[in-house]
Amino acid sequence: MSTERIESVIVGGGQAGLATGYHLARQGRPFVILDAGERVGDAWRGRWDSLRLFSPAKFDGLPGRPYPGPAWSFPTRDEFADYLQDYAAWAELPVRTGTAVRRVSSEGGRYVVETDGDKTYEADNVVIAAGYDRLPKLPTYAAELAASTTQIHAHDYRNPGQLQDGPVLVVGAGNSGADIALELAGTHQVLLSGRDPGQVPWRVERRPAHFFVPAISFLFRHLLTVRTPIGRKIRPNVLAHGSPRIRVKSADLAAAGVQRVARTTGVREGQPVLADGTTPKVANVVWCTGFRPDTSWIDLPVFDTDGEPAQYRGVVDSQPGLYFIGRLFQYSMVSSMIQGVGDEAEYVVRHLAARTPAQPRPVTPSAVNSAGS
Missing domain, CATH: 3.50.50.60 (FAD/NAD(P)-binding domain)
Incomplete structure (x- = not known):
């Protein structure tokens, strides 16, 4: 040494x-x-x-x-x-x-x-x-999913070829979850579970973004800081929940056939359980539940x-x-x-x-x- x-x-x-x-x-x-x-x-x-x-x-x-x-x-x-x-x-x-x-x-x-x-x-x-x-964050009940269910965290997800045939439950509806759900919709039936974090009200690829993005960047850099009251107020929420969706809109998900469902709260008999008590039968689960x-x-x-x-x-x-x-x-x-x-x-x-x-x-x-x- x-x-x-x-x-x-x-x-x-x-x-x-x-x-x-x-x-x-x-x-x-x-x-x-x-x-x-x-x-x-x-x-x-x-x-x-x-x-x-x-x-x-x-x-x-x-x-x-x-x-x-x-x-x-x-x-x-x-x-x-x-x-x-x-x-x-x-x-x-x-x-x-x-x-x-x-x-x-x-x-x-x-x-x-x-x-x-x-x-x-x-x-x-x-x-x-x-x-x-x-470090990928996973709920403790992830280990209770049936062995026949393919489950993967966004950290390890690369492309739809990693999943088996059959419906997919994407858990987490933020930027990563929305991106992955939209991609998977081309080959699978997709259920998207999780709280809606909201979305920016413009298309980042279109010309109005040329005005909005610099303005938001200035706001993020100079106003939303730990030195300002508004920055200190929103910081805990950002740390806990992340930011609104940027590219993928709710309309994009709906047009692709992605079905929005309630939050995932546990596992029953090897299948995920949603907050509304339903138990969707899925072959795959993609955890877009963030990192720590x-x-x-x-x-x-x-x-x-x-x-x-x-x-x-x-x-x-x-x-x-x-x-x-x-x-x-x-x-x-x-x-x-x-x-x-x-x-x-x-x-x-x-x-x-x-x-x-x-x-x-x-x-x-x-x-x-x-x-x-």
């Missing part, structure tokens, strides 16, 4: 980690980015095949490098993953892929980052950018009773040098969104640099030097 001493370690090489790396590199600070994937962007490549981003390309760029392509197109899963890979190469960020972090702790005034490989890192600063949605953050590997006393780190805009006062980036509504409605991680990363890096004074050394990547031009 070898140990490497370095000023800062970023855990996670997704959009939040790369944005943080960009700002550190511009200041000439020594750091590494550790990512478990074999390639930068693999977290996106592992999502369902037909996934497209909900935000237009105009809002999908990271600091210093706009997303290429038409401003009002919607990148696919693989296109955005490739953009992240290209971004890391363009900025010459020190991403070490295939490096899973299994523990972060502190010892002797420094942070200790242990990996599944043969290397440990000692650092003055650690930025946790490992993603908010790490995995913080078990962070061995530091920074979490409250709800499992949230005690932080302000990513800065953990009780553990100087520890930062979080990209968590849901961490500071604003866009904190976990692609369009928001750049601002959050810049704030964290300013704080980090002030805490850890260093004489800026020349930045060797020419791409980073020219990023502001």
Whole structure:
């Protein structure tokens, strides 16, 4: 087991980690980015095949490098993953892929980052950018479904070929559930179960969105924050239930033959039970029931009773040098969104640099030097 001493370690090489790396590199600070994937962007490549981003390309760029392509197109899963890979190469960020972090702790005034490989890192600063949605959430009664029923979480869903013939119950009617239900309607009878989260009242692919999307983006970034009364009021609801549907409308689901049913509340004799007491006979269940953050590997006393780190805009006062980036509504409605991680990363890096004074050394990547031009 070898140990490497370095000023800062970023855990996670997704959009939040790369944005943080960009700002550190511009200041000439020594750091590494550790990512478990074999390639930068693999977290996106592992999502369902037909996934497209909900935000237009105009809002999908990271600091210093706009997303290429038409401003009002919607990148696919693989296109955005490739953009992240290209971004890391363009900025010459020190991403070490295939490096899973299994523990972060502190010892002797420094942070200790242990990996599944043969290397440990000692650092003055650690930025946790490992993603908010790490562990699929399943109801406890999922284990009671009949063995003959194919069940899969959205985390593992790729395409309709994973399911057997027969009706499908999609549990969860948010963005993922609606997208998957609409896709499955082409090959299966689909029941969509869950509370209706509402929907944005315009089509994101049509011209009116060119006005509404920038306005909503401004609202999310500047008004819906932990500093405003309205932001503090809606934050608990966002953390508990997510946001309204963006692309798929109720009319789209109805036109495709997707049947809306009551919430799923349990299992009876191997079949799901709905809130209205009915027991639909289905051959498949797709759980679009969300995720929960995995913080078990962070061995530091920074979490409250709800499992949230005690932080302000990513800065953990009780553990100087520890930062979080990209968590849901961490500071604003866009904190976990692609369009928001750049601002959050810049704030964290300013704080980090002030805490850890260093004489800026020349930045060797020419791409980073020219990023502001």
